Amino acid sequence: MTVQSAYQEEQRRLTESLRDISAQLQAIGPRYKGDDFTEQMLDLQQEERRQRLEISKKEPYFGRIDFQELPAGEPKPLYIGKAGVAKQGSNELLVIDWRAPVASLFYSFTGGDAPAAYESPDGEISGHVHLKRNFMIRQGEIVRLVDSFVRGQEEGSVTDEFLLYRLGENKDNKLRDIVSTIQGEQDRIIRAERGKALFIQGVAGSGKTTVALHRLAYLLYQYADRMRAERMIIFAPNRMFLDYISGVLPELGVGDIQQTTFGDWAFELLEKSVTLQDPSETMAYWFEQHRTAEEIEHSSGRFKGSLAFKAIVDEKLADFEKKIVPVVPFVPVDGLELPPALMREWYDTDYGEETLMNKRDRLVSRIRRWFESELKMRKIADKKIRSKALAKFNAFTKKIPSYSSVELYASLFQGKQASKGIPKAIAERTGERLGKNAAAAEDLAPLAYIQLQLYGLPKQAFDHIVIDEAQDYSPFQLEVLRLCQRTASMTVLGDLQQGIHAYAGIQSWSELTSIFVEEQVGFFELNRSYRSTMEIIEFANKILGEMTGGVKPAVPVFRSGDPVESAESARAGWLADIASTVRLWREQGHYETISVIGRTAQECERIHTHLLDSGFDASLVQSKQPAYGGGLSVVPVYLSKGLEFDAVLIADAGEEAYSGLDAKLLYVGCTRALHKLKLLHIGSLTPLIGK
Numbered sequence: 031m032t033v034q035s036a037y038q039e040e041q042r043r044l045t046e047s048l049r050d051i052s053a054q055l056q057a058i059g060p061r062y063k064g065d066d067f068t069e070q071m072l073d074l075q076q077e078e079r080r081q082r083l084e085i086s087k088k089e090p091y092f093g094r095i096d097f098q099e100l101p102a103g104e105p106k107p108l109y110i111g112k113a114g115v116a117k118q119g120s121n122e123l124l125v126i127d128w129r130a131p132v133a134s135l136f137y138s139f140t141g142g143d144a145p146a147a148y149e150s151p152d153g154e155i156s157g158h159v160h161l162k163r164n165f166m167i168r169q170g171e172i173v174r175l176v177d178s179f180v181r182g183q184e185e186g187s188v189t190d191e192f193l194l195y196r197l198g199e200n201k202d203n204k205l206r207d208i209v210s211t212i213q214g215e216q217d218r219i220i221r222a223e224r225g226k227a228l229f230i231q232g233v234a235g236s237g238k239t240t241v242a243l244h245r246l247a248y249l250l251y252q253y254a255d256r257m258r259a260e261r262m263i264i265f266a267p268n269r270m271f272l273d274y275i276s277g278v279l280p281e282l283g284v285g286d287i288q289q290t291t292f293g294d295w296a297f298e299l300l301e302k303s304v305t306l307q308d309p310s311e312t313m314a315y316w317f318e319q320h321r322t323a324e325e326i327e328h329s330s331g332r333f334k335g336s337l338a339f340k341a342i343v344d345e346k347l348a349d350f351e352k353k354i355v356p357v358v359p360f361v362p363v364d365g366l367e368l369p370p371a372l373m374r375e376w377y378d379t380d381y382g383e384e385t386l387m388n389k390r391d392r393l394v395s396r397i398r399r400w401f402e403s404e405l406k407m408r409k410i411a412d413k414k415i416r417s418k419a420l421a422k423f424n425a426f427t428k429k430i431p432s433y434s435s436v437e438l439y440a441s442l443f444q445g446k447q448a449s450k451g452i453p454k455a456i457a458e459r460t461g462e463r464l465g466k467n468a469a470a471a472e473d474l475a476p477l478a479y480i481q482l483q484l485y486g487l488p489k490q491a492f493d494h495i496v497i498d499e500a501q502d503y504s505p506f507q508l509e510v511l512r513l514c515q516r517t518a519s520m521t522v523l524g525d526l527q528q529g530i531h532a533y534a535g536i537q538s539w540s541e542l543t544s545i546f547v548e549e550q551v552g553f554f555e556l557n558r559s560y561r562s563t564m565e566i567i568e569f570a571n572k573i574l575g576e577m578t579g580g581v582k583p584a585v586p587v588f589r590s591g592d593p594v595e596s597a598e599s600a601r602a603g604w605l606a607d608i609a610s611t612v613r614l615w616r617e618q619g620h621y622e623t624i625s626v627i628g629r630t631a632q633e634c635e636r637i638h639t640h641l642l643d644s645g646f647d648a649s650l651v652q653s654k655q656p657a658y659g660g661g662l663s664v665v666p667v668y669l670s671k672g673l674e675f676d677a678v679l680i681a682d683a684g685e686e687a688y689s690g691l692d693a694k695l696l697y698v699g700c701t702r703a704l705h706k707l708k709l710l711h712i713g714s715l716t717p718l719i720g721k
């Protein structure tokens with residue numbers, strides 16, 4: 031079949047499919063507004079169906095795979111789309127949902143004569159693939175059709191032409207779904223079993239964030255009876271990043287998943303009982319001046335995130351628990367005595383797995399019920415005796431300690447009681463801060479942990495947790511989140527090479543994986559990088575040089591672009607040089623998003639002001655920012671993590687700006703670029719590149 035006739039045939043089928051989808055949409059009646067519960071449930075289902083059909087109407091499918099089941103099937107075309115659609119009034123599938131088992135063939139098939147197979151609920155099904163075809167559909171028209179495999183015409187393996195086309199596109203201010211071009215190694219992660227803590231080490235641009243979001247959509251589809259969107263949660267590093275990724279799940283037809291930062295989540299859990307220290311102070315401390323490896327290693331964040339510190343907190347909690355059950359009898363009136371052994375028995379046998387404060391409060395109520403019923407049994411009605419007994423009860427139970435989470439945590443650092451294992455300087459600084467009822471980011475994991483132990487989780491446990499940029503998490507933070515699940519089901523993703531918050535994060539994945547028993551852990555690596563051109567990736571790899579940290583260097587897909595440029599700039603003309611580079615890029619008109627990445631917030635402010643004065647419409651990204659607007663932006667390098675831009679100008683890659691210790695920071699900055707990367711430098715280039 032010629033390309034022309036294939037195109038015509040497919041266009042005919044597309045038009046028919048769209049007609050069918052429109053007819054189904056029209057047949058859906060208006061929304062139900064009454065009080066009948068059954069009708070309301072039906073209406074919700076109808077509404078979900080309507081939303082799925084609306085998604086399908088835009089682009090019903092993006093792929094076709096012709097599969098012949100062995101031993102005796104006929105080759106059958108299967109059309110794969112974002113949502114499954116059955117023909118109107120029939121069970122015949124017009125479009126197969128990309129998450130369905132058979133659709134995995136579309137992603138895993140890599141060409142060749144050998145039979146391909148997929149896992150169905152009834153076991154493995156194998157067969158021959160005859161055709162793999164990609165479409166791009168816009169406004170009801172096929173605008174691109176690429177056959178990546180035709181049986182009998184194989185030229186080696188499936189080509190990446192369609193992928194390369196997608197990667198070559200410009201980006202706006204939101205991350206997008208990749209359903210049409212998910213790669214085999216990504217698909218394996220997306221479809222991995224749900225009951226594990228899955229760790230993904232992926233190089234910059236390998237699609238970690240994107241894959242994790244697709245995995246959520248997959249889990250909700252595959253385990254619809256066991257997992258609920260409302261019981262899933264995504265942790266991202268900051269609100270701007272959350273805004274950046276906020277488009278992907280709705281594009282995949284998934285709503286209602288909570289998306290938050292660890293700080294915001296812990297603050298809510300603590301019922302806002304502390305004020306939070308401005309995180310920009312911490313950022314400024316660590317990023318505005320050069321810090322030594324020694325300072326990082328002994329930082330209070332590393333200490334408070336460690337399991338050694340958790341052991342200190344556990345000791346304090348155990349100490350509290352020991353004091354809950356009185357060791358002396360309670361004697362409300364002469365001759366009536368509640369022995370400590372009985373209180374101990376109640377405590378040990380009746381309150382099970384409840385939280386500490388719950389157990390404490392239940393014990394107090396039990397003591398009260400005990401003495402009231404004893405007085406009744408003994409027919410003691412004398413008001414004076416009764417009120418004396420009540421006063422004794424109050425005095426007795428007042429001695430049973432009661433803590434808010436902040437109080438218990440603060441007691442770790444205060445005065446003579448301060449726990450011995452805590453370095454003095456850390457104890458003093460933290461004690462002082464908590465004295466003002468303020469907490470820093472590093473205090474939130476221990477505080478949240480104490481809150482969970484004392485009061486528990488106010489909402490239902492999570493079915494699944496996604497943690498992005500997990501290299502910046504501490505073992506203690508992960509332990510806290512683990513406690514919020516009945517069984518471990520997590521997707522934890524990050525890149526040790528981008529671990530720029532080393533003062534709080536991890537140095538190797540084993541720091542986090544060791545929290546789980548071995549059988550609960552899955553580990554995947556993603557080494558191919560999809561974001562940037564080959565030239566940019568090869569350049570960025572050189573920055574890391576020998577500093578591999580056990581991570582393999584990023585492997586580019588074969589997408590070639592402009593060479594990476596660098597140019598020296600005189601201090602006096604530096605801002606003008608930045609403006610003229612941006613002007614040139616704008617005039618060339620190739621790029622939608624351009625970012626000037628600076629080393630510090632201060633430097634970025636200067637650049638931003640200069641760009642505004644030069645007539646550019648530029649935005650400045652700051653640490654508390656809720657959203658990233660796209661277009662031309664000026665971003666401090668440590669806030670650029672997770673984002674991407676068509677063109678990146680590293681404002682100053684001079685040796686003063688990036689010392690030998692800043693490899694990860696510069697690597698993060700450079701790997702934000704999709705198509706174009708240029709570095710200016712005042713004075714000599716940083717030795718990270720010079721070498």
Ligand SMILES: Nc1ncnc2c1ncn2[C@@H]1O[C@H](COP(=O)(O)OP(=O)(O)OP(=O)(O)O)[C@@H](O)[C@H]1O
Pocket residue numbers: 193196197206207208211212213216232233234235236237238239240241525528560561671672673674701
């Ligand atoms: N299979 C794919 N098809 C098309 N585009 C892809 C694919 N995988 C990743 N990408 C694109 O690569 C870019 C990087 O993806 P993403 O931000 O998810 O990677 P990441 O590993 O989280 O990156 P980083 O750690 O550098 O922030 C995005 O533009 C994404 O759309």
